[in-house]
Amino acid sequence: MIWSAKLIKHRSEDRIGVEFEKDKEMIQRIKLINGARWSQQKKLWHVPNTRENRERFHIEQKQDTRLSLEGQEHLNQFIRWLSAKRYSANTIKTYSDALRSFLVYYREKNVSEITNADVLDFNNDYILKRNLSASYQNQVTNAIKLYFRTVRDTKIEVDKIDRPKKTKILPNVLSKEEIKMILEAHSNIKHKTMLCLIYSCGLRRSELLNLKPQDINSKRNIVLIKQAKGKKDRITPLSNKILELLREYYKEYRPKTWLFEGQFENQPYLEQSLQSVLKSAVKKCKILKPVTLHWLRHSYATHLLENGTDLRYIQELLGHNSSKTTEIYTHVSTKSLQQIKSPFDDL
Template sequence: MRAILYEPLPNSKRIKVYIPYDLTAIREQIKAMNSSYWHKDQKLWSVINTPDNRRFLESILGNTFRIEKTTMPKQVEKSELSIEQNDELLALHKTLTLKRYSDSTIRSYKNLLGVFLNAFAHKNSSDITTADIEEYLHHLIASHDISTSYQNQLINAIKAYYEHVLGRERTFYNITRPKRAIELPDILSRDEIAAIIKHPTNLKHRAILTTIYSAGLRISELVNLRVADIHSKEGYIFVKNSKGKKDRHTILAHALLPLLRTYYKEYRPSYWLFEGQTGGKYSVSSIRAIFRKAVAGTNSNPWATVHTLRHSFATHSIENNVNMRHVQIMLGHNSSKTTEIYTKTIAINNKKVSSPLDSF
């Protein structure tokens, strides 16, 4: 069987390649590349999409490969909504706003409900049955290859409309859902974390990344931190109104305090701990850009996101034998089962665990 080099789509950041099992030497050369990554679900390798990397791949593959086009799933059709359908979206917006759903959830549900209503433009929404909904979902899976995440979000948007706006009984929502894939979160090693948070030369940027990791914060929680939320004497950070409208305390690392004090003396934030150049909260997009630059500059896992810092905080805390209940509280999880996923991401090697064979 020949290797396959997949032609990247316009603006694609990575080049994917399939390497047959018997091409061991080629696979080892790809593994040695700085930006290489193994996609275990797709059984593909990928590297950053640059002309140099493309030429290198073609040179090591030689006559053993063929080029195939990368195809994208067909987009879900959506046309202009009627006045009545827009009124239904406004009703959903009003109801979810009164229930204090987050702005991002409201936007997502309105967009997905618009897709759903568009598909049933020929039918009154109050007449749509569970069978109609399941048939529509089956159509999207078969013809558009929608992800399980998209499917679940669409079902949630439909449920929100029928339950909260139309006041239907919950028994109406007995809709078949996909089996949830058990995926482990990406984790950065301690060395990668150290390199990433030290990479920015800008003091504010370094303080932002260090604060996120050291306290296990979400990116939205970081931008909403106030100066008053840093309790240096008591040794905790107060996180107000986080996901699920919950307040919580998380750890204020001893090593973070000197950095925050130096940052405060230089920037003098007035209300928000991290302010933009013109005042107000620091932007989420700017933090993501800071993180991507640090990842690229340190040759760390290219698939890591800002949220990977939170995952890594949880995993490293468990590796440090922090009580699981404490980790749950610091992360703000309702259920311990959510926190327990990190027990599956801890590093397993012969330096930390001994095999029964070693006791023979």
């Protein structure tokens, strides 16, 4: 039996229209589908637009990004809960977007009926089939676990939801020679100072852009980094060389609200502009590696380790919660490796 199926609108309702030559057996089979009806106007049978029916009639539907009313209410509750817990704006957006994709996928199901098996199906049938990254899968898993801990009426067993196995990716590190070239590439004192401060203090991009003039303590030779990742304050040492550079920069630009201000007064420097500053420096140095601002932070930590700085101090300087995060730099430090003699040299 030859038949064709397509998505249709019938009385403002999403349906699946099925067309075929008149056949008693086919009519009996389609009548068995719950909600199947004949349209005299369209001259075809139509069935509810459910995932089961889309699979039955081999229909590839464009992803519906709409939430059900219940799903939207749950998402709003989650956002309010995260805000009350004082999660950062970036974290709230990341977690709410991740939960949204999960709730959209199960928009035809009551949230209270979602089970651990549904989480597994979502990972297999949505994330893996679309070749989405393990980090995205981890974000969704974290959001699901965090949200369903706050929901009373649920079949989800949070502690039995497993996170994907983490891929071990080593941080990208530049040599001291490459760092020196990049930091000296710009003649513009503002551009040069920003890049030098990121490397010399191991700052994250956001940490640099959120600095204020009063955060530089020239008497104690420290930089105060306020409310960084994890809402933690920390201090990092300020070298005499970078202090001289900062003074030279300050005399020329006289920043008021932010240490590095953008085109408009009292507005912080834009992230995209800072990335362009680095990209321009890398291009001038003719370095072909895809260098990012975070590479400067990785290089700072690795160079500290190679200079003999204890891992515990590096952990404090970087603002890491766990020593395991800092220990990854032991895998990219070449100081010990350089002392190992290859047996190839004896051949």
